[in-house]
Amino acid sequence: MAIDIKVPQLPESVADATVATWHVKPGDKVSRDQNLVDIETDKVVLEVVAPEDGVIGEIIAEEGTTVGADEVIGKLEKGDGAAAKTDAKADSKADDKPAAKAASGSGEKLQVKVPQLPESVADATIATWHVKAGEAVTRDQNLVDIETDKVVLEVVAPADGVLAEIKQDEGATVAADDVIGIVEAGAAAAASSAPAQESAAADDDGDSEVAGPAVRRLLAEHGLKVADVKGTGKGGRVTKEDVEKHVKGGAKAAAPAAQATSAAAPAAGDRDQKRVPMTRLRKTIAKRLLEAKNATAMLTTFNEVNMKPIMDLRKKYKDVFEERHDTRLGFMGFYVKAVTEALKRFPEVNASIDGDDIVYHNYFDISIAVSTPRGLVTPVLRDTDKMSIADVENGIRELALKGRDGKLTLDDMQGGNFTITNGGVFGSLLSTPILNPPQSAILGMHKIQDRPMAVDGKVEILPMMYLALSYDHRIIDGKESVGFLVTIKELLEDPQRLLLDI
Template sequence: MSTEIKAPVFPESVAEGTVATWHKQPGEACSRDELIVDIETDKVVLEVVAPADGVIEEILKGEGDTVESGEVVGTFKEGAAGESKPAAKDDGGKEEGKKEEATEQPSEETARSSGEAILSPAARKLAEENNVNPDAVKGTGKDGRVTKEDVQNHIDTAKSSGTTSAAEAKPAGDMPQVDLGSGERPEKRVPMTRLRASIAKRLVNAQQTAAMLTTFNEVNMGPVMELRKQYKESFEKRHGVKLGFMSFFTKAATEALKRFPAVNASIDGNDMVYHGYQDIGIAVSSDRGLVVPVVRDADALGLAGIEKKIVEYGTKAKEGKLGIDEMTGGTFTITNGGIFGSLISTPILNPPQTAILGMHKIQERPMAVNGKVEIQPMMYLALSYDHRMIDGKEAVQFLVAIKEMLEDPARILLDV
């Protein structure tokens, strides 16, 4: 029985997508719910899985082809799992198909007899990407087969227990290496992904349409660092997540946004839209480009709730599993270039938002404190804002409010 393989139904904001990767080729066996093709849109990568056990019968849309919502990209033939690739029409092809079946089956039996783990293709790919030893993963699939979910659960467990390998601990923003080949002056032309092209278009549009200015200030991170040092162990023990700096900045931003509603607003044509809630976008760098998942109603969350959301979004961004609904509707954005070593920068607006806060590297510098020179951990803060909506006075006062709350964290609790 043949069934159609269709692209997922895209949200209204997404017009079309591109076939990114076929994980299975015609004739290859698939297990039910196994990943067979990735469809990349300008926001996220959507996964299409096998509807049942069987084989890919035909691919109608190759990698790089443009597809619309719900469009047929291939056909699938239901059958027994483990079915070999179909043989060619001539006799030689039939013999070749039989040989291939004969060589594939003993390898799995050999793996079972030797105690080696048997992985699905998707699980093997995920294990290789995260430097996971397959033999250390407990399989829950048929006949002890290790599934993609088993590998992911192993990675999550390793992270929570602090045994994450060096490869897994690699920052999500590390760009993949490009093989330029050999030669004296090698070059390689690679087409932009839809996500990176969309990012480029939005950033250029922001610079061309907004009256963008940036104001700077500096904050003494000593009080926050001392508070974090004092409570980080008990915080992690109680909440199961580490206490980072981003939650302090998010809480300070939400309180400042309440005092300066224009900074939390957006521009829609000739209208100014004020928001009575604080949905904070957290810029996250991934292999596919910059994405901005949104922490909804950040003012209603405590530090632990914010940290959990940030960890969740960071993991999803690394795996390319952020949903479109998780990246839309923010009212204000925070970006942290300091994790890569940036000392000062001018962040670009995330339309239709009217402001974005840039964090940077904490650098020890000599500062005048009560008439004496002391070494303090200082950070430059940058607020880029749309002058059409926000006056310079409001922007400066907003940034000063954040500075004061971070230098005296009790202000966040007391709302002063």
């Protein structure tokens, strides 16, 4: 019997996704819950697992294809594949068994497991359950979001049925393959019969016929009866949307009365609080920043740079540069090349502490701080000494797009000997950047702002920018830190030095 391999439910506000990587080929044998394909969205990478043991029969959507939720992207032949293709009667019998189970309401109990976690991720956190125990679910419906330090994974229902049990509540820490819930396949009728009987005993007006168990539960939460809500479903049935609409309407109607009675006192709604758990990425960032403050002798030194020479150079050559290299000529290319040259002259800044040893790096991998929807990350540009300004600009653009789309990999994030962060893009005039361990220094760039400056005894208005170098004083002395920063200042104020290597 052929089973459809479908795209799972996509996160809210995500219209489509892309088939990233197929881990199997047609004819490959697969086991249940084995990851078959990665689906990339703007926010996360979703794993689609095998619903049963079997053989991959067909791949419909190739890598790079844009797909929507519930779209069929492949076929799985249940069993060994060969028997399913040659024995039509066996297919018929196999189809009859699930139908019989669904009709009887005593379906197979299927485990809802935590999927395989990314490499180097030991555990995860249950973020949000989208269904409650006892609610009916459909196959491939998103049941729960699981958050790791790097990505958010969606776990979908393995079959139509009822979520019989939730074993791990929101906020619980789980590991790969942990059982977090139980789905009873084809058990919708059986699961709803007990609540229906309780409802029939409590309500003599036939509520069970016009509202399902989930709706009645929602009504009870708001202290309502079925008769209070106008049903818009088939046959006048009350839906969840009807209840929510009724509750919102009641809140709006009550608002004027509430305002009138509380005119003499401050409105309670103006002093509400909202408590939201930190995401795992935010926890990781907080932990690393605290370690940097507590485990290093961090100090910051400042200087300022006249950006007019670079701005004039950009204005003169930006159109030709973009036409030649198919990328815009920004400031970061100059920053990275200046930092690379300064690192060559001050190897202590390119070094790190490992226990009681100082490790000097004879290569130049620079981390670039990138702001993403999930937090600040620092992907790495490697071998910047071998890159041209065009290569640097292209590399930074690719990392920024990956960060925005949630596609940064562990390889993109690991390593790096020095970090550049540019708070100027957000309007920051001056700041003290914090170290990115185990690195020993970080350079903060800031907003370029016109200021009156004394030049050859005259006051001129120049585009000035503050530089801030935070460094670990255990390995870098004041002489090296100031010399490093002055070198960057000189290279930026006279960019021809970068070309002449002087």
